[in-house]
Amino acid sequence: MDMNQYLSMFIDESNDHLQSLNESMMGLEANPEDISIVQVIFRSAHTLKGMAATMGFEDLASLTHQMENVLDLVRNNKLRMQDFIFDTLFKSLDALESMVEDITGGGEGKADVTAIVSSLQAIVRGEVPAAAGAAAEVTAAAATTGDAQISLDEFQYSVLEQSLQEGHQVLYVDVAIRKDCQLKAVRAYMVFDLLERSGEVVKSFPSVQDIEQEKFDYGFSLYYITQKDASEIQRMILNLSEIDKVTAIALDQESLSQMAQEMSAATAEASPATPVQESAASAPATAPAASAAKEENGKSAPVRTGGAPSRTIRVDIERLDVLMNLFSELLIDRVRLEQLASEVQNGDLTETVEHMGRVSGDLQNIVMKLRMVPVDTVFNRFPRMVRDLAKSLDKKIDLVVTGAETELDRTVIDEIGDPLVHLLRNAVDHGVESIQDRLASGKSDTGTVNLRAFHSGNHVFIEIEDDGAGIKPQKILQSAIKKGIITQEQAAAYSDDEAIQLLFAPGFSTAEVISDVSGRGVGLDVVKSKITSLGGNVVVYSTPGKGTNFSVQLPLTLSIIAAMLVKIGSEKYAIPLSSIVETGIVKNTQIRTIHGNRMIEFRNSHIPLLSLSKFYAVPDFDESTEEETEIVVVRKGERLVALAVQDFIGQNEIVIKNLGKYLPEVQGISGATILGDGQVALIIDPNAFIK
Amino acid sequence: MADDIKVIVFKLGTEEYGIEVEKVQTIERMMPITRVPKTYSFIKGVINLRGVVIPVIDLRGRFGIQEAEHTDQTRIIIVNVNEMEVGFIVDSANDVIDLNRDSIDTPPDVVGGIKAKYLDGVAKIGEDRLLIMLNLTEVLNKSEIVQLESLEG
Numbered sequence: 001m002d003m004n005q006y007l008s009m010f011i012d013e014s015n016d017h018l019q020s021l022n023e024s025m026m027g028l029e030a031n032p033e034d035i036s037i038v039q040v041i042f043r044s045a046h047t048l049k050g051m052a053a054t055m056g057f058e059d060l061a062s063l064t065h066q067m068e069n070v071l072d073l074v075r076n077n078k079l080r081m082q083d084f085i086f087d088t089l090f091k092s093l094d095a096l097e098s099m100v101e102d103i104t105g106g107g108e109g110k111a112d113v114t115a116i117v118s119s120l121q122a123i124v125r126g127e128v129p130a131a132a133g134a135a136a137e138v139t140a141a142a143a144t145t146g147d148a149q150i151s152l153d154e155f156q157y158s159v160l161e162q163s164l165q166e167g168h169q170v171l172y173v174d175v176a177i178r179k180d181c182q183l184k185a186v187r188a189y190m191v192f193d194l195l196e197r198s199g200e201v202v203k204s205f206p207s208v209q210d211i212e213q214e215k216f217d218y219g220f221s222l223y224y225i226t227q228k229d230a231s232e233i234q235r236m237i238l239n240l241s242e243i244d245k246v247t248a249i250a251l252d253q254e255s256l257s258q259m260a261q262e263m264s265a266a267t268a269e270a271s272p273a274t275p276v277q278e279s280a281a282s283a284p285a286t287a288p289a290a291s292a293a294k295e296e297n298g299k300s301a302p303v304r305t306g307g308a309p310s311r312t313i314r315v316d317i318e319r320l321d322v323l324m325n326l327f328s329e330l331l332i333d334r335v336r337l338e339q340l341a342s343e344v345q346n347g348d349l350t351e352t353v354e355h356m357g358r359v360s361g362d363l364q365n366i367v368m369k370l371r372m373v374p375v376d377t378v379f380n381r382f383p384r385m386v387r388d389l390a391k392s393l394d395k396k397i398d399l400v401v402t403g404a405e406t407e408l409d410r411t412v413i414d415e416i417g418d419p420l421v422h423l424l425r426n427a428v429d430h431g432v433e434s435i436q437d438r439l440a441s442g443k444s445d446t447g448t449v450n451l452r453a454f455h456s457g458n459h460v461f462i463e464i465e466d467d468g469a470g471i472k473p474q475k476i477l478q479s480a481i482k483k484g485i486i487t488q489e490q491a492a493a494y495s496d497d498e499a500i501q502l503l504f505a506p507g508f509s510t511a512e513v514i515s516d517v518s519g520r521g522v523g524l525d526v527v528k529s530k531i532t533s534l535g536g537n538v539v540v541y542s543t544p545g546k547g548t549n550f551s552v553q554l555p556l557t558l559s560i561i562a563a564m565l566v567k568i569g570s571e572k573y574a575i576p577l578s579s580i581v582e583t584g585i586v587k588n589t590q591i592r593t594i595h596g597n598r599m600i601e602f603r604n605s606h607i608p609l610l611s612l613s614k615f616y617a618v619p620d621f622d623e624s625t626e627e628e629t630e631i632v633v634v635r636k637g638e639r640l641v642a643l644a645v646q647d648f649i650g651q652n653e654i655v656i657k658n659l660g661k662y663l664p665e666v667q668g669i670s671g672a673t674i675l676g677d678g679q680v681a682l683i684i685d686p687n688a689f690i691k
Numbered sequence: 692m693a694d695d696i697k698v699i700v701f702k703l704g705t706e707e708y709g710i711e712v713e714k715v716q717t718i719e720r721m722m723p724i725t726r727v728p729k730t731y732s733f734i735k736g737v738i739n740l741r742g743v744v745i746p747v748i749d750l751r752g753r754f755g756i757q758e759a760e761h762t763d764q765t766r767i768i769i770v771n772v773n774e775m776e777v778g779f780i781v782d783s784a785n786d787v788i789d790l791n792r793d794s795i796d797t798p799p800d801v802v803g804g805i806k807a808k809y810l811d812g813v814a815k816i817g818e819d820r821l822l823i824m825l826n827l828t829e830v831l832n833k834s835e836i837v838q839l840e841s842l843e844g
Contacts, residue, residue: 324742325741325742325743326741326742327742328742329741329742571725571726615728616728616729617728617729618728657743657744658744659727659737659744659746660737660743660744660745660746660775660776660777661774661775661776662746662775662776662777662831662833663727663730663734663737663746666727666728666729666730667729668728668729669727669728669729672725672737672744674739674742674744678723678739679723679725679739680723680725680736680737680738680739680744681725682725682727682737
């Protein structure tokens with residue numbers, strides 16, 4: 001069977017499922033006890049698996065199958081979601097995404113996913129460190145200090161037991177850090193790092209996350225599997241500086257089981273006072289716990305199920321383009337009919353034509369609206385991105401998205417993703433400070449990044465605002481001087497606001513250290529030029545200590561622009577209104593020649609005058625015979641040039657079309673448009689005249 | 692052996708050329724062409740084909756044959772190759788024939804030179820009718836045009 005006809009459908013739907021998987025996973029991460037989210041994820045994964053299998057993408061199907069196995073355990077309360085499970089599942093999603101991407105690009109969707117598959121399988125077998133099962137006997141850490149022994153759940157217990165049987169050493173290690181230690185989290189990290197080199201830490205108390213965030217006193221304990229013996233480990237850890245005391249006890253089968261039993265008994269009594277959230281949540285399915293969980297489900301359910309089955313259909317963008325084209329044909333015929341009607345002077349005909357005019361006006365509105373897509377389609381991948389980024393940078397970040405329903409033309413949507421990614425990364429990496437810095441400056445440890453979209457007039461604004469440290473204008477100026485972007489003298493004249501805009505100057509990057517996330521040689525100037533090429537603009541506002549706001553202004557649509565139509569000989573050209581500064585007439589006597597270049601005076605300075613008829617070699621017009629020349633002054637940035645034309649036709653809204661794939665780039669021409677009479681007029685690219 | 696292909700036949704001067712029918716979108720009468728400055732001389736400009744802007748090539752100019760005045764017979768053949776839509780101006784186009792692939796020979800050595808690149812082969816129809824099959828990918832290949840231009844001057 002030929003599957004190709006279903007391929008695009010498969011790709012679209014896979015992307016939808018991946019997106020919803022991503023979203024649900026994020027939801028679940030925020031609310032890990034909510035089994036109903038797991039159900040949603042499971043169903044999505046299941047559908048995806050079925051689709052992939054039908055289409056013959058085996059790798060895709062088998063990876064989803066492994067994910068399903070994990071999710072199945074979770075949904076049947078046999079496995080509790082934990083950080084590393086989330087990480088593995090997210091990794092799987094990433095792999096799936098790249099496979100689908102490969103398929104989209106015409107590939108086979110093959111990828112080496114053995115590593116992910118085996119870790120998924122390990123999760124299913126419960127073999128992974130710190131895998132806690134909800135169904136397992138509840139064992140909780142009753143201890144608040146590192147001196148106390150730590151509890152093990154069934155899985156961890158069996159892991160340790162098995163290791164012993166296989167002849168590994170199982171150690172119980174208790175580490176105390178000196179009370180005067182400055183960066184105890186770092187010391188703890190060094191201990192873990194050291195231990196990981198020659199074995200595996202199965203469980204620690206406090207949890208690794210808490211230790212990383214310095215949420216512990218001066219000691220911690222852990223279960224450790226290794227080949228080395230206790231004294232050696234003890235010596236190794238003591239070699240690290242600022243370690244007060246280390247006890248490493250080798251456990252055998254008996255002491256291990258004894259320990260586990262003791263602990264579970266202790267916990268049963270101590271459980272109300274248990275300081276560790278996760279163990280409380282993993283309580284056995286006793287009545288109160290179950291009802292509490294239900295309550296929680298009830299609370300979050302409406303939020304998720306709020307979206308009724310969407311009443312939309314998927315339309316190929318090309319079909320929309322065809323519709324647009326046919327429609328513009330209709331408009332041209334309408335103009336022709338109107339002309340005929342006014343010649344014929346027949347009442348009935350005139351009335352019908354007028355009615356047709358109104359209907360086609362409405363129709364035009366609808367056709368234009370069909371091309372509008374909510375910015376959500378771009379925004380929806382950001383929460384996941386910010387999550388991963390924050391995690392890798394060890395920051396806490398809340399991404400608040402508002403106005404995701406704001407609509408933009410599809411063509412703009414397609415282009416705007418990359419610049420926004422860049423700005424968001426910037427906000428997360430450079431904008432929001434590290435947890436320590438935030439706390440030091442009296443802020444909450446969680447930074448907020450606001451992503452906002454809203455309409456204003458004929459534009460859509462997208463703002464990315466963080467509540468980080470802000471930008472210091474002086475620092476920007478210094479850096480700009482150092483990089484030779486401006487001179488010392490120029491710097492003195494810059495206002496604070498102007499200084500901050502220097503961020504967009506080519507070759508500028510504030511990152512002092514090039515981090516993994518940003519600063520790969522691509523600066524904000526690229527973002528700026530991309531946005532400008534879309535006919536938009538980007539500015540930055542910043543208050544030191546309070547945060548930074550990047551505001552991106554975009555046109556509603558790229559396919560229709562306001563333009564000035566001009567005539568040169570028998571040819572007509574369109575000049576985008578956005579780049580026109582002024583139109584006017586100059587007398588030949590006002591034109592001067594400087595170094596062989598024709599110049600005119602304009603607002604107290606001289607700007608070059610360029611003959612469009614010469615530049616485009618128009619065969620049937622020669623302006624040198626004229627006494628006066630019509631000029632259009634256009635601009636690129638700060639620089640101006642006057643273009644000499646024959647006549648102005650007038651201002652018009654034009655639909656931009658490209659010249660076709662065969663003519664991708666023609667110097668000085670940015671596209672074409674079809675005029676009311678069906679003739680093609682070329683659109684002038686003013687940037688070509690200003691170097 | 693039903694390895695027949697349908698071929699649109701058109702004329703440039705006295706020679707007859709053929710393009711496989713699947714690659715031809717439509718055949719249009721001459722229509723107003725908007726000149727596109729700063730391109731190759733054989734690109735006559737762009738036309739509005741039912742709302743789509745399509746570049747038009749004078750095939751005579753492309754092959755280095757003297758360009759001719761347009762007549763009632765002049766046609767624009769719109770082809771679609773490698774997702775490129777292009778119109779070819781030809782002297783006339785008024786025949787569709789069935790051709791057996793076996794009857795297409797590789798171009799004779801005599802033709803030689805740069806021009807041979809544009810040819811897929813030569814088909815012999817009936818007694819003394821020769822049909823030159825065009826290699827559209829080569830005709831539309833612009834990197835090769837650059838080479839051609841530099842060879843000429």
